[in-house]
Amino acid sequence: MGIVRAATGSDGSAGFLGVDWGSIAWVCVVALVVTVLVVTLYSLGLRLLSVGTERTSSESGSEQIHRPAIATAAGWACIAVGAIAVLYGVYQVIPAFH
Amino acid sequence: MDILLPVLLVVVIALVFDFTNGFHDTANAMATSVATGALKPRVAVLISAVLNLVGAFLSTAVAKTVSSGILTESAKGIPHITTAMIFAGVVGAVLWNLGTWWLGLPSSSTHALFGGLIGAAIIGSGFDAVNFAGVVSKIVLPAILSPFIAGGVALIATFLAYRITKMATLRGTERGFRHAQTVSASLVSLAHGTNDAQKTMGVITLTLIVAGYQAANTGPQVWVITACGLAIALGTYTGGWRIMRTVGKRITDIESPQGFAAETSAASTILISSTLGFPLSTTQVTSGSVVGAGLGKKLASIRWGVVGRIAIAWVITLPAAAIVGGLAAWLASSSTTGLIVVAVAALAGGIGFVLLARRRPVTRHNVNEDDNARSNRETVGAETKG
Numbered sequence: 001m002g003i004v005r006a007a008t009g010s011d012g013s014a015g016f017l018g019v020d021w022g023s024i025a026w027v028c029v030v031a032l033v034v035t036v037l038v039v040t041l042y043s044l045g046l047r048l049l050s051v052g053t054e055r056t057s058s059e060s061g062s063e064q065i066h067r068p069a070i071a072t073a074a075g076w077a078c079i080a081v082g083a084i085a086v087l088y089g090v091y092q093v094i095p096a097f098h
Numbered sequence: 099m100d101i102l103l104p105v106l107l108v109v110v111i112a113l114v115f116d117f118t119n120g121f122h123d124t125a126n127a128m129a130t131s132v133a134t135g136a137l138k139p140r141v142a143v144l145i146s147a148v149l150n151l152v153g154a155f156l157s158t159a160v161a162k163t164v165s166s167g168i169l170t171e172s173a174k175g176i177p178h179i180t181t182a183m184i185f186a187g188v189v190g191a192v193l194w195n196l197g198t199w200w201l202g203l204p205s206s207s208t209h210a211l212f213g214g215l216i217g218a219a220i221i222g223s224g225f226d227a228v229n230f231a232g233v234v235s236k237i238v239l240p241a242i243l244s245p246f247i248a249g250g251v252a253l254i255a256t257f258l259a260y261r262i263t264k265m266a267t268l269r270g271t272e273r274g275f276r277h278a279q280t281v282s283a284s285l286v287s288l289a290h291g292t293n294d295a296q297k298t299m300g301v302i303t304l305t306l307i308v309a310g311y312q313a314a315n316t317g318p319q320v321w322v323i324t325a326c327g328l329a330i331a332l333g334t335y336t337g338g339w340r341i342m343r344t345v346g347k348r349i350t351d352i353e354s355p356q357g358f359a360a361e362t363s364a365a366s367t368i369l370i371s372s373t374l375g376f377p378l379s380t381t382q383v384t385s386g387s388v389v390g391a392g393l394g395k396k397l398a399s400i401r402w403g404v405v406g407r408i409a410i411a412w413v414i415t416l417p418a419a420a421i422v423g424g425l426a427a428w429l430a431s432s433s434t435t436g437l438i439v440v441a442v443a444a445l446a447g448g449i450g451f452v453l454l455a456r457r458r459p460v461t462r463h464n465v466n467e468d469d470n471a472r473s474n475r476e477t478v479g480a481e482t483k484g
Contacts, residue, residue: 039255043262050268
């Protein structure tokens with residue numbers, strides 16, 4: 001319930017210059033955390049999935065992939081966690097679900 | 099004056115505004131995806147239109163801010179404004195939106211709308227009619243800060259994405275980011291629906307409250323939500339290739355990791371703001387995040403001249419729309435004839451801009467064309483004619 005609850009909690013509490021700074025700061029923090037989390041996880045996933053493909057393609061010209069199973073699993077896990085984070089975020093902003 | 103006619107006029111002009119908002123702002127969601135080739139233009143606008151419609155139904159916090167946060171209210175909770183003034187304000191917004199669309203400037207439809215309303219309220223009822231504390235807290239500050247927030251977040255995310263993937267030179271990363279862009283662009287469209295479609299709903303709801311058809315301090319009705327969602331979706335599908343070219347190509351040459359970072363940043367900023375009821379300008383947030391994504395890779399690749407033109411358009415949008423809205427309000431409030439004159443002027447102005455834009459069309463076929471000579475010539479032409 002994090003996002004929605006915190007938002008209503010800081011609503012109406014007008015501070016300096018009659019501005020609700022708490023809500024604006026909240027936008028800043030949540031946007032930063034969510035974006036960095038999703039982009040980092042996805043990039044990590046792509047990097048892990050590219051393990052073992054660098055040398056093979058440039059030197060011998062072959063398209064074969066020599067990727068350890070652990071890298072494949074971890075790569076997809078990163079992408080999956082990122083996707084779950086996005087879905088959870090969308091779930092949070094839809095009032096009909098609460 | 100008869101009540102029903104002005105109310106109907108407001109509903110019609112508000113839906114027209116929503117439609118222009120749709121084709122004005124398609125650029126925001128889909129520009130970077132179309133620019134990097136992640137999505138075909140036709141597919142991009144179709145996805146965007148559907149998600150705009152879905153977004154319109156998700157959250158109505160912003161609509162409530164518009165209908166009960168900008169104008170001061172009487173003891174009964176009725177805002178100090180008449181339907182004729184609201185109509186005039188929206189006319190100001192539509193004319194400004196079409197003008198900036200013709201010039202290819204991603205100016206804010208939101209500010210045009212609020213500027214028009216504020217101008218109309220000041221001319222019609224005096225300075226007391228505007229809740230300036232509410233305007234500063236809920237519109238001006240979020241408007242100033244949001245592009246910087248989205249830009250800063252996009253900068254950090256872009257930097258990390260390039261760092262982690264060794265400047266996206268690893269095999270499969272370029273394609274991987276393009277797939278991710280399909281999702282992130284869709285989220286921006288969804289966010290657009292939760293914020294921009296709401297503004298029109300807010301205006302129609304405000305009108306219904308003022309005219310006494312709806313209780314004060316209540317949210318938009320279902321037919322209002324549906325009509326606004328459909329209008330913005332239709333506008334989106336019709337497509338705003340002109341502004342898409344400015345955002346996607348002229349500010350900086352966007353690569354897929356940058357597009358992904360910029361879109362994720364824009365979507366999260368808009369969605370969280372919608373939840374809190376801040377009517378952000380989606381245009382400004384997206385432009386800010388595109389600039390941030392450009393800086394995240396290399397400082398020099400931003401075309402600051404283009405950014406400067408966009409920034410100037412941002413600054414003058416609210417006051418300019420306020421003046422047009424104020425003039426229209428003065429005319430529309432005087433008599434029914436005045437109201438009709440404003441309606442005809444809006445129609446004529448709208449058709450005029452569309453005809454002007456037809457002379458040098460930007461379509462889905464040349465949306466990614468970035469010939470500097472051509473764009474310079476367009477800029478000069480636009481300035482001399484405008």
